[in-house]
Amino acid sequence: MGELNTAMIERYRNSFLKEVEANVEEGEWVKMCMQCGVCSGSCPLGKFWEHPPQEIFMMIRAGKREAVLQSESVWMCTSCYNCIVRCPRELPITHIMHGLAHYAKRLGLVPKTNPTAKFAQMFWDNLMVKGRVNELKLGLALYFMNGFGDGIKVALKNQKLGMAMMKTGRMNPKEAFGGHAVKDLAGFHKVLKKAQELEDARIAQNGPPAGA
Amino acid sequence: MTAVVATNETILVVGGGISGMTAALEAAETGKRVVLVEKRPYLGGRVSQLYKYFPKLCFPTCGLEINQRRAKQNPNLTILTMAEVTGLAGDKGNYRATVKLSPRYVNANCTACGDCATAVTAQFDDEYNYGLGKRKGAYLPYRMAHPARYVLDPAIIGTPDAERAKAACRYDAIDLEMQEETIDFPCGAVIWATGWKPYDAAKIQPYGYDRFANVITSVEFERMADPTGPTGGKLVRPSDGKEAKQVAFIQCAGSRDRNHLLHCSRICCMASFKQCTYVIDAFGADARINVYYIDLRAIDRFEDFYQKVRANQNIKFIKSKPASITQDKDGSPVVHGVDTEGYQRFAEPHDLVVLAIGMEPAVDPASFPVPIVLNREGFIEAASANGGVFAAGGAADALDVNRAVQHATGAALRAIQVVNSVARAEV
Numbered sequence A: 001m002g003e004l005n006t007a008m009i010e011r012y013r014n015s016f017l018k019e020v021e022a023n024v025e026e027g028e029w030v031k032m033c034m035q036c037g038v039c040s041g042s043c044p045l046g047k048f049w050e051h052p053p054q055e056i057f058m059m060i061r062a063g064k065r066e067a068v069l070q071s072e073s074v075w076m077c078t079s080c081y082n083c084i085v086r087c088p089r090e091l092p093i094t095h096i097m098h099g100l101a102h103y104a105k106r107l108g109l110v111p112k113t114n115p116t117a118k119f120a121q122m123f124w125d126n127l128m129v130k131g132r133v134n135e136l137k138l139g140l141a142l143y144f145m146n147g148f149g150d151g152i153k154v155a156l157k158n159q160k161l162g163m164a165m166m167k168t169g170r171m172n173p174k175e176a177f178g179g180h181a182v183k184d185l186a187g188f189h190k191v192l193k194k195a196q197e198l199e200d201a202r203i204a205q206n207g208p209p210a211g212a
Numbered sequence B: 001m002t003a004v005v006a007t008n009e010t011i012l013v014v015g016g017g018i019s020g021m022t023a024a025l026e027a028a029e030t031g032k033r034v035v036l037v038e039k040r041p042y043l044g045g046r047v048s049q050l051y052k053y054f055p056k057l058c059f060p061t062c063g064l065e066i067n068q069r070r071a072k073q074n075p076n077l078t079i080l081t082m083a084e085v086t087g088l089a090g091d092k093g094n095y096r097a098t099v100k101l102s103p104r105y106v107n108a109n110c111t112a113c114g115d116c117a118t119a120v121t122a123q124f125d126d127e128y129n130y131g132l133g134k135r136k137g138a139y140l141p142y143r144m145a146h147p148a149r150y151v152l153d154p155a156i157i158g159t160p161d162a163e164r165a166k167a168a169c170r171y172d173a174i175d176l177e178m179q180e181e182t183i184d185f186p187c188g189a190v191i192w193a194t195g196w197k198p199y200d201a202a203k204i205q206p207y208g209y210d211r212f213a214n215v216i217t218s219v220e221f222e223r224m225a226d227p228t229g230p231t232g233g234k235l236v237r238p239s240d241g242k243e244a245k246q247v248a249f250i251q252c253a254g255s256r257d258r259n260h261l262l263h264c265s266r267i268c269c270m271a272s273f274k275q276c277t278y279v280i281d282a283f284g285a286d287a288r289i290n291v292y293y294i295d296l297r298a299i300d301r302f303e304d305f306y307q308k309v310r311a312n313q314n315i316k317f318i319k320s321k322p323a324s325i326t327q328d329k330d331g332s333p334v335v336h337g338v339d340t341e342g343y344q345r346f347a348e349p350h351d352l353v354v355l356a357i358g359m360e361p362a363v364d365p366a367s368f369p370v371p372i373v374l375n376r377e378g379f380i381e382a383a384s385a386n387g388g389v390f391a392a393g394g395a396a397d398a399l400d401v402n403r404a405v406q407h408a409t410g411a412a413l414r415a416i417q418v419v420n421s422v423a424r425a426e427v
C-alpha cells in the first residue's frame, strides 16, 4: 500500500489534479468546478466537516495531496445528493467524494480512527461471508466498535430500534448463529473476483507503470 | 379591415422594443418602407419598464421619447401594435408575412382622456409592473405609452364594464365590435427583434420566489424604484410594506446554471450595481446591502461604475452563490451559503432579496413562427440559412441597451442591402 502511494507521488509529481483525473471515480469533473459555493452551502453535514466539497476541489487543484487524501471529510458524505441536484455545473459531487475515499483507501491513507471508514470495512467483511448483510452481526459489531463497555451502552440506547427491526422481520435473532446466505454463494464470490480483476486492470492502466 | 401598404422592397420589423424601434427608424429614415409589428399595445419593450439606465443613471424615458418623436414624424413607417407574426413564406427578397391583430376595442379617435378608466370597476394584474400592482379593465399601459391610446382588456368584453366604458367615452373611440384579424402582406427582408424575457424565478426552487413574499426579481425591483410605479418609488417589503433597508442581491439567478439557463446573461451584474444605487439613494447611511456573486462581470467601460459602487462602505460583496433561502418568523428572507473566501457558513437575514434574474429569448424555440437557426440557448444565430431574416438586439443575445442598439443598426443595414438588390433587379 505504502508502495503504491510512493509510486503515485513519483508518477504525478507536479499535478495532483491529473492524478485525481486518472485514478478517482468521476475525477475528470473536478476541473469543471467554478467555486460557486452552492454544494458547500447545500450539504446538510458540511458544517461538521473540516473541508466542504467545494474546498476539497480547490485543494485538489492547489495540489494539497496529503490534506485531501488524509482528510476525514471525504469519508463523511452520506450520499444525500443535495449538492448534485443543485450544482450549476452538474458535477457528480457525491461520486467524487466517494471516489476520493476509495482512492485514499487503496493508497493506505485512510485516517486511522475514522468511524465511517471502519464501518465501511465492517459492512464489506460482513457482506463477503454470506453474500448478504447480516443486520444483527453488523449491528453488534458496530456497537462494540469502540470497546465492550461502550458497546453495551450504545446497544441499550438502541434497544427500541432493534426490537422494531425484529418485529418487522428486518432482523432475526437466529441470524446470530451463522445466518443465511444468498442462493448461489459460489457464484457471488465469482462475480466479486471478476469485478476485482476488472478493477485491477483499470488501475494498472491508469496507475504507475509495472515495476514502479 | 386593417390595410398595410407594402411591396417586396418593404422591410418587416418584428418586435418594437428599443432594438426593433432603432432598426425600423434607421431603415425608414433612409427612405425605406417599414412595417413594425409589436405584440404589446405600445412600443418600447422592456426598456420602458426600467427606472434608470446604467451606466449614466439617466432615465430611459428620455431616449424613448426621442424615438417616439422620430416614429411619429416618419411617413415611411407603419406601426401595428397588438400584432404578432404567425407565418412567413417565400425567400430572401420575396416574402409574404402573415400577421394576427388582436382587438384593442379603442380606435384612433382616442384622446387618452381617461374617462373610460374612471368608469370601469374590475381590476387586473398589471403586466407592465410585472404583477406588482393592479390596473383597470380600460387602461393606458403606462404613462408614456406610444401610441397614446387606451386599451380594453378582452376579459371585460360582454360585461357591464364594457358598456360603462363605452358610455363614458365622449369621442366615439370605443368599438366593442372589433374582432381579431389576420392580414398578410409582402416584404423583402425581416428584422427579428422580439427581445428577451426574465427567466421564471419560481423554477429556482431553493430560493423560494413562489413561497416568500420578500423574495422578488430584479425586473420587479426596477418597477418598485420608479416613482410612477406600484409603490410610488418606495423600496418596501411586499409582505408588510415596511422599508427595505437591508437588501440582498443574488447574482446569476437562473444564469450560468446547467439546471436553468446555460449562458451568462451579461447585464445582471451591472443591473445589480445600478440597483444598489437605488437603495443607497433611498436610505443613505442606513442602507445595508449584500451582493452575493460567483464572479462580477462589469465589462470594459463599466469597470468604472463597478469601482464606484464597490467603494461604498454600505455595500458588501460576498463571493458565494447562495445555496438556499428560508424565511424567519418576521417574514425576513434568510440567505444561506458558504463564503468561498474562507469557506465560512452564513445565514443572513434581510428585509428583501432581489434575484438578479437571467434573460432568456422571448420567443420559445419550439414555437418559432418562421424557420430560423437558433443556438442552444434559443438565441438567433447569424446564419446564411436565415436568408433575408436578421436578428436584432435581445433576440440574438443577452445585451445591454447600448449593444442592442448597435446590433439593431447592423441588422437594418443588412435588411437595406437585401431590399436594395430587389430594387435593382426590378429596374
Ligand SMILES: Cc1cc2nc3c(=O)[nH]c(=O)nc-3n(C[C@H](O)[C@H](O)[C@H](O)COP(=O)(O)OP(=O)(O)OC[C@H]3O[C@@H](n4cnc5c(N)ncnc54)[C@H](O)[C@@H]3O)c2cc1C
Pocket: B014, B015, B016, B017, B018, B019, B020, B037, B038, B039, B040, B043, B044, B045, B046, B047, B050, B052, B053, B054, B055, B083, B084, B085, B193, B194, B195, B196, B197, B218, B219, B222, B267, B271, B274, B357, B359, B362, B363, B392, B393, B394, B395, B399, B400, B401, B402, B404
Ligand atoms: C433587471 C434589468 C435591468 C436592466 N437595466 C439596464 C440598464 O440599466 N441599461 C442597459 O443598457 N440595459 C439594461 N437592461 C437590459 C435591457 O433591458 C435590454 O438591453 C433591452 O431590453 C433590449 O431591448 P430589445 O428591444 O432587444 O428587447 P425587448 O426590450 O425585450 O423588446 C422586445 C419587444 O418585442 C416584442 N415582442 C416579443 N415577442 C414578440 C412577437 N412574437 N411578436 C411581436 N412582438 C414581440 C416585445 O413585446 C417587446 O416590445 C436591463 C435588464 C434587466 C433584466
Ligand code: SF4
Pocket: A032, A033, A034, A035, A036, A037, A038, A039, A040, A053, A054, A057, A086, A087, A088, A089, A090, A091, A093
Ligand atoms: S456547486 Fe458545483 S460548481 Fe459550485 S462549488 Fe460545488 S462543485 Fe463547484
Ligand code: SF4
Pocket: A039, A042, A043, A044, A045, A046, A053, A076, A077, A078, A079, A080, A081, A082, A083, A084, A093, A094, A097
Ligand atoms: S451528497 Fe455528500 S457531499 Fe453532497 S450534500 Fe450530501 S452529504 Fe454533502
Ligand code: SF4
Pocket: B106, B109, B110, B111, B112, B113, B114, B115, B116, B117, B150, B168, B169, B170, B171, B172, B173, B174
Ligand atoms: S377611449 Fe375614450 S374615454 Fe377612453 S381614454 Fe380614449 S377618448 Fe377617453
Ligand code: SF4
Pocket: B251, B252, B253, B255, B256, B263, B264, B265, B266, B267, B268, B269, B270, B295, B296, B297, B356
Ligand atoms: S452578468 Fe453577472 S449576474 Fe448576470 S449571469 Fe453573468 S455573472 Fe451572473
